[in-house]
Structure formats: C-alpha cells, structure tokens
Amino acid sequence: MDVKGDLRNEYNADASRWHDLPDEATALYISDLRDAVGDGEGRLALDVGTGTGMLTGVLLKSGFRVSGVDFAAEMLAVAKRSFPSVQFKLVDDIERAPDCYPPESFDLIICRQVVGHFTNPIATFRQWAGWLKQSGQVAVIDALWPRSAWTGMCPDHLPLACTQTWATVAYMLEQAGLTVTERRWLHRVNGYEAVRALSTNTPPVVRYVVVGRGS
Secondary structure, eight states, rough: OOHHHHHHHHHTTTTTSSOOHHHHHHHHHHHHHHHHHHHOOOOOEEEETTSHHHHHHHHHHOEEEEEEEOOOOHHHHHHHOEEEESSEEOOGGGOOOOSSSSSTTTEEEESSGGGGGGGGGGHHHHHHHHEEEEEEEEEEEEEOOOHHHTTSSOOTTTTTOOSSSSSHHHHHHTTHHHHHHHEEOHHHHHHHHHHHHHHHOOOOOOOEEEEOOOO
C-alpha cells in the first residue's frame, strides 16, 4: 500500500477545494497560537504540510518569518501564488528528508492536520528537533476527529489516525526528546467551529495544540 502516494494524488487532484481561512477564523487562530507558543515577532517558523497555505497566512499575520514544506505540488502552487515572498520546498516525503533543512534553522516547527498521515511520528519529531534552534518549539495542531470525517483520508494502521486524545501526540514528542510545555484546546477556534457546525448541520471539530520544547 502506497499511503503517501495515494494521499499526494488525492490532494493534487483537488487542491482548489482547500480554501483560505475566513478573516474571523484567522484572528482566532492568531490569538490561540500566541497563547500556546508566544509572540512571533522576529522568529522563524517552518510550516510542515503547508498545503495551500492556511497556516502560513496565520503565522505571517502573527509576525513570524515563514518557510513551508509539502509533498503535493498542486497545493504548493496555490500557496506560492498566495504568498510569493515565502520560501516553499517540495519534498517526496517529509518523514524521510533529514537533510531538507540544516540543524538549528527554526524557532518554531508547526503543523496543522498533518501528523495523522505519518508512518513513524516519533522518528519524524526527532528529525524536527534537530532543525530547531536552541530552546526552539515544535507545535502540533490537530483535532479529535469524528470517524465520519476521517474514513477514507488515512488508513487506521497509521499511529495517529483518528485519535481521540492529545495524550498520544504529547507522549511521542517526549519520546523524540522534546519537553512538552503546553497541552491545550484552541478555545477561540473551537467556539467558532461549534457555531459553524450548527449552521452547516455537521459534527463540530474540536482542535488542540501540543507544544514541545527542544534542548
């Protein structure tokens, strides 16, 4: 089973459906993110699995200088059009790209809705830790996905597929040598998602962030 190839094909085939966040949601992400990782001013962030640039836009508006990396060329093409000043990299598989960035490159490495695709999260987080500057941070944003939202996107045999707790992510960050400093709900974002779910008659998505600090 070529999990990464199937995912790449799915994302490339329909890149245009992954839209930017509405302005009100962007502002809520900025506030929740500031609570979790601090101010962005002057800090360099890597957006892993950047896709069409949803999180890239949040990071830029938070004051970070941003780089992005993804494995789906069509999605990165959308991000490049939206954020022409950002340096984006296309890789075959971020989990197997240890030389993609030099050691001590970033103050923050962050991802949103990405870790559920990983085949070896601990090894991947350990790789990221090597890209951090001293006391840099890794931030994982994900959600307690309902089964209906997850089926078909990733097979259940992947370690972080459809987990119903943030504890597994925190454990894996610690096993990768990072010190977990934050485990929190994205309260403002979740409030927005709850209202949106009512208006669309869909299950609400409850999002969290777990932050690990390097040595």
